[in-house]
Amino acid sequence: MCRGLRAAIGGRVIARVHQRRSGLRQPFPRGFAKRLTGRRVEAIDRRGKYLLIRLDDGVVLIVHLGMSGRMVVGARRNRFDTHDHVVFETADGPDVVFNDPRRFGLMDLVAADRLDRHKLLRGMGPEPLDTAFTPAVLGAALAGRKTAIKAALLDQRIVAGLGNIYVCEALFRAGISPRRRAGTVGPAQAARLVPAIKGVLADAIAAGGSSLKDYVQADGELGYFQHHFAVYDREGKPCPGCRCGGGVKRIVQGGRSTFFCPNRQR
DNA sequence: AACAAGACCTGCATGC
DNA sequence: TGCATGCAGGTCTTGT
Structure with missing residues (x-):
C-alpha cells in the first residue's frame, strides 16, 4: 500500500479533500480537510500498520486501514460509493479514495517532530524487517x-x-x-x-x-x-x-x- | 502489571 | 424469502 501510494501521489499537491463524515474509529482532527488542502506530499512511509504521509508544511497524515479499509488510486469520479469516507484529489494526478465499511480505520494529523511521541506510535516494537529485529x-x-x-x-x-x-x-x-x-x-x-x-x-x-x-x-x-x-x-x-x-x-x-x-x- | 473479554462497525455465509 | 447467528487483515477500553 505504501509503495503504491508513493508511486501514485508522491510529490503531488492535494488540491481538494472530500471529508464525508466526522470521523472513523476516532474523530478526524479539527480542520482536517482544510489543513490538507494545498499541501504537497513530500514522502510516504510507514511504521507498523500506520501509513505516514509527510506533507510540505511539516505535518504528517497518519492513516490506519483497520480491518476493512482500503486506499484506492484512480481517476476522478463524479460520484461516491458507499463507505467512501475521504477522497483526496491531487493536482494533475489521480484521486485517492479511502473506503472502509467497518470504520475501524483512522486518520490523524501530527507535527513531524512529534511523530515519535504520538499516542498511536509511542511504545511500538521494532520493525520486523529491520536488521535490528534479531x-x-x-x-x-x-x-x-x-x-x-x-x-x-x-x-x-x-x-x-x-x-x-x-x-x-x-x-x-x-x-x-x-x-x-x-x-x-x-x-x-x-x-x-x-x-x-x-x-x-x-x-x-x-x-x-x-x-x-x-x-x-x-x-x-x-x-x-x-x-x-x-x-x-x-x-x-x-x-x-x-x-x-x-x-x-x-x-x-x-x-x-x-x-x-x-x-x-x- | 499482565491478561482476557467486551466494544466498536458492516457485510457476508450459513442454517432454519 | 426472511431472519438469526457467527465470523471477518484491528485495537482501545474495561474488568479481573
Whole structure:
C-alpha cells in the first residue's frame, strides 16, 4: 500500500479533500480537510500498520486501514460509493479514495517532530524487517511473558506490524505451537521465529498482500498471497508437506481464530 | 502489571 | 424469502 501510494501521489499537491463524515474509529482532527488542502506530499512511509504521509508544511497524515479499509488510486469520479469516507484529489494526478465499511480505520494529523511521541506510535516494537529485529531482541521482549506466543506476536509493542494472518503463518513456518507460553520460547526457537516472520512478510509483500474480502493494493489490484497460506483459513485441510492425518486445526485465542498444525508445531 | 473479554462497525455465509 | 447467528487483515477500553 505504501509503495503504491508513493508511486501514485508522491510529490503531488492535494488540491481538494472530500471529508464525508466526522470521523472513523476516532474523530478526524479539527480542520482536517482544510489543513490538507494545498499541501504537497513530500514522502510516504510507514511504521507498523500506520501509513505516514509527510506533507510540505511539516505535518504528517497518519492513516490506519483497520480491518476493512482500503486506499484506492484512480481517476476522478463524479460520484461516491458507499463507505467512501475521504477522497483526496491531487493536482494533475489521480484521486485517492479511502473506503472502509467497518470504520475501524483512522486518520490523524501530527507535527513531524512529534511523530515519535504520538499516542498511536509511542511504545511500538521494532520493525520486523529491520536488521535490528534479531532473535536476541525478540527473545528479550518475550522473556517472562505468560501469555501465548500467538497473542504476544499480535501485540504491537513486541513487534510492529504483524496481524492475525501473518502470525499464524510465521508460527507455522517456525514450527512453534501458537499455544506455547511466550516466555518459554528459547533462543533456538527465536532463531527460527525471526526468519519465519521476515520470510512471511517478504513473501506477502512480493505477492501484493492478502486479499480476503476488502484488501486491495493502491492500484486496485488484488494481492495473491492468500493462495499461499499454509494454515490460515485452512481448517481441516492438509498443511504443506504434512502427511500426518487431521490437517490444520482452528482454535480461538483472545477471541481471534488461530490456525495451526499440531503435528508440525510444538 | 499482565491478561482476557467486551466494544466498536458492516457485510457476508450459513442454517432454519 | 426472511431472519438469526457467527465470523471477518484491528485495537482501545474495561474488568479481573
